Amino acid sequence: MPQAMDVMGMKGNRFLVNGRESPVLEAPAGWLRLRLLNGSNARLYNFALSGDRTFYQIATDAGFLEAPVALQRLLLAPAERAEILVDLRHLGGKRLWLRSDSAAVVPSLSTMPMDSDAYDRSVFDLLEIRVSPARAADGRLPEHLATLANLPEIRRVRHFSLQGMMDGMGGGGMAGMAALRKAAAKAPRNGPGGMSMGIGNLPLFTINHLAMDMRRIDFSTTLGNTELWEVVNRAHMAHTFHVHGVSFRIQSRDGREPPPWERGWKDVVLIRRGESVRLAMTFTQPASEAFPFMYHCHMLEHEDNGMMGQFTVVRS
Numbered sequence: 001m002p003q004a005m006d007v008m009g010m011k012g013n014r015f016l017v018n019g020r021e022s023p024v025l026e027a028p029a030g031w032l033r034l035r036l037l038n039g040s041n042a043r044l045y046n047f048a049l050s051g052d053r054t055f056y057q058i059a060t061d062a063g064f065l066e067a068p069v070a071l072q073r074l075l076l077a078p079a080e081r082a083e084i085l086v087d088l089r090h091l092g093g094k095r096l097w098l099r100s101d102s103a104a105v106v107p108s109l110s111t112m113p114m115d116s117d118a119y120d121r122s123v124f125d126l127l128e129i130r131v132s133p134a135r136a137a138d139g140r141l142p143e144h145l146a147t148l149a150n151l152p153e154i155r156r157v158r159h160f161s162l163q164g165m166m167d168g169m170g171g172g173g174m175a176g177m178a179a180l181r182k183a184a185a186k187a188p189r190n191g192p193g194g195m196s197m198g199i200g201n202l203p204l205f206t207i208n209h210l211a212m213d214m215r216r217i218d219f220s221t222t223l224g225n226t227e228l229w230e231v232v233n234r235a236h237m238a239h240t241f242h243v244h245g246v247s248f249r250i251q252s253r254d255g256r257e258p259p260p261w262e263r264g265w266k267d268v269v270l271i272r273r274g275e276s277v278r279l280a281m282t283f284t285q286p287a288s289e290a291f292p293f294m295y296h297c298h299m300l301e302h303e304d305n306g307m308m309g310q311f312t313v314v315r316s
């Protein structure tokens with residue numbers, strides 16, 4: 001992170017899909033199933049199809065939805081996954097593009113204009129799809145995909161708050177930026193390519209006002225327990241929240257039921273500034289003090305600069 005602003009999240013100007021820039025996918029006319037993973041360290045993608053075509057989400061991070069959800073836009077933050085179906089049955093010989101309509105949503109996710117770049121404020125193509133003649137009989141969109149069982153009784157409620165750089169440095173605003181630039185100037189350039197490894201060892205991002213410390217276990221839970229985690233974003237920008245060793249179900253966003261496309265099993269959730277999200281999860285995997293699980297923002301620069309904690313899962 002050679003510049004102070006890079007701590008907001010480094011973003012490039014070239015986009016790779018399965019390791020290729022501006023790739024072309026040859027697909028036969030029919031139903032096309034795409035598994036999407038946002039593998040960027042900080043950029044969000046608001047996936048769309050050219051011509052505002054409808055597609056159908058069928059799965060979230062960790063499994064199927066109960067039924068397909070018709071969408072024209074799907075916002076995925078770093079590490080979020082989704083599966084979608086695209087109807088190409090009547091598009092033989094035509095082309096369409098999978099793109100990101102970032103301008104429609106990304107700039108509003110932060111109060112700081114410098115958090116978004118030119119791509120965040122535009123629409124750009126990621127994948128060209130060339131439709132060839134059909135190879136098999138038409139399929140159909142299923143009405144039902146899976147039955148999601150109810151979670152066991154909640155045994156404990158935990159509270160987490162996310163704090164960001166501008167909330168704790170010099171009172172935020174221009175004073176906070178000045179403090180950050182001063183710290184960045186002193187940071188050793190000892191990383192790959194002369195990059196600094198962190199900005200002067202400052203706790204720029206925290207959870208419950210605590211920066212990550214590998215020597216500290218933040219809490220312990222019991223194997224088999226079901227817990228409700230309420231995560232509140234007190235920072236000036238959106239953050240992701242990821243939990244190791246478990247999948248969760250979103251119970252609410254600001255007290256409201258989550259939208260249909262977020263009602264499946266997940267392990268990463270985007271939390272907008274000022275938003276409160278409730279997550280329910282059952283711990284089925286043990287984790288010792290020697291090998292604890294972590295919870296953290298999945299934006300690389302944020303977790304590496306403090307927004308991470310550790311917990312254990314022990315037998316009763």
